[in-house]
Amino acid sequence: MTSLQNAVVFVTGSNGGLGREFVKQFLERGASKVYASARTPREWDDSRIVPVVLDVTSEESVAAAVSLAGDTSILVNNAGSYRDGDTITGGDLDGIREMFETNFFGPVRVGRAFGPLLGANGGGALLNVHSALSWWGVAGAYSAAKAAMWSATNSFRLELAGQGTHVEGLHLGYTDTPMIADLDVEKNDPADVVRAAIDGIENDEFEVLADEVSVNIKAALALPIVALYPDLARPSV
Numbered sequence: 001m002t003s004l005q006n007a008v009v010f011v012t013g014s015n016g017g018l019g020r021e022f023v024k025q026f027l028e029r030g031a032s033k034v035y036a037s038a039r040t041p042r043e044w045d046d047s048r049i050v051p052v053v054l055d056v057t058s059e060e061s062v063a064a065a066v067s068l069a070g071d072t073s074i075l076v077n078n079a080g081s082y083r084d085g086d087t088i089t090g091g092d093l094d095g096i097r098e099m100f101e102t103n104f105f106g107p108v109r110v111g112r113a114f115g116p117l118l119g120a121n122g123g124g125a126l127l128n129v130h131s132a133l134s135w136w137g138v139a140g141a142y143s144a145a146k147a148a149m150w151s152a153t154n155s156f157r158l159e160l161a162g163q164g165t166h167v168e169g170l171h172l173g174y175t176d177t178p179m180i181a182d183l184d185v186e187k188n189d190p191a192d193v194v195r196a197a198i199d200g201i202e203n204d205e206f207e208v209l210a211d212e213v214s215v216n217i218k219a220a221l222a223l224p225i226v227a228l229y230p231d232l233a234r235p236s237v
């Protein structure tokens with residue numbers, strides 16, 4: 001069991017909808033310090049919160065964060081970006097690379113850089129924020145990058161087990177944050193998603209499916225492809 005008492009937590013993308021919630025709830029649940037990182041950190045009215053500049057796409061930025069946050073025991077790879085209407089066949093490869101820079105290479109870079117620290121600080125935990133779309137290719141390059149990150153999380157889990165670091169993957173569907181503010185769909189409350197994710201850390205869960213959408217999509221992976229993509233079903237002749 002990973003203890004939250006006096007944990008030192010590092011959150012990426014902490015200005016965002018889920019990020020702010022992670023900062024708040026870790027402190028409510030016993031963390032002694034939270035490094036709240038962002039490309040442009042905001043001001044926080046709490047001495048336990050340390051704002052840190054971090055762009056997950058920059059090697060130098062990540063190295064600077066690691067040297068500043070040497071006491072981290074729980075890392076939350078939360079930062080991500082999404083483009084509505086994203087595809088694999090449209091646009092150019094640079095657009096696809098951009099999605100991978102933020103949603104795959106970013107968290108991989110941060111996880112690799114912080115991994116040794118987590119080990120040196122007793123093992124701790126790494127939480128990678130995926131998506132229900134990691135298992136559902138309807139969002140083009142975003143889905144592909146999240147799928148790749150899901151795979152990387154499995155590798156992180158295996159490779160960091162020896163140093164006692166617990167690795168959790170979080171999957172969620174539409175959640176009410178600035179990322180999808182323009183989408184008129186039913187959305188989860190970010191507080192519920194973050195609570196489930198932190199419960200998962202406390203209970204050493206490998207994977208947290210924060211909503212029914214994630215549960216159903218994962219279950220459908222074991223079914224024929226048309227279960228996930230009914231538009232592909234052709235009427236029989």
Ligand SMILES: NC(=O)c1ccc[n+]([C@@H]2O[C@H](COP(=O)([O-])OP(=O)(O)OC[C@H]3O[C@@H](n4cnc5c(N)ncnc54)[C@H](OP(=O)(O)O)[C@@H]3O)[C@@H](O)[C@H]2O)c1
Nearest residue numbers: 013015016017018039055056079080131174175177178179
């Ligand atoms: N909301 C949903 O429906 C949903 C569903 C499934 C998965 N997710 C995942 O949940 C995570 C959190 O997203 P959210 O919903 O809270 O969205 P959000 O409010 O847009 O927050 C995302 C944060 O990531 C940060 N970010 C983007 N690129 C970055 C970079 N290069 N370096 C550092 N930070 C960067 C953004 O910072 P700036 O403020 O600097 O732009 C932003 O604060 C993401 O990984 C997202 O893919 C969200």
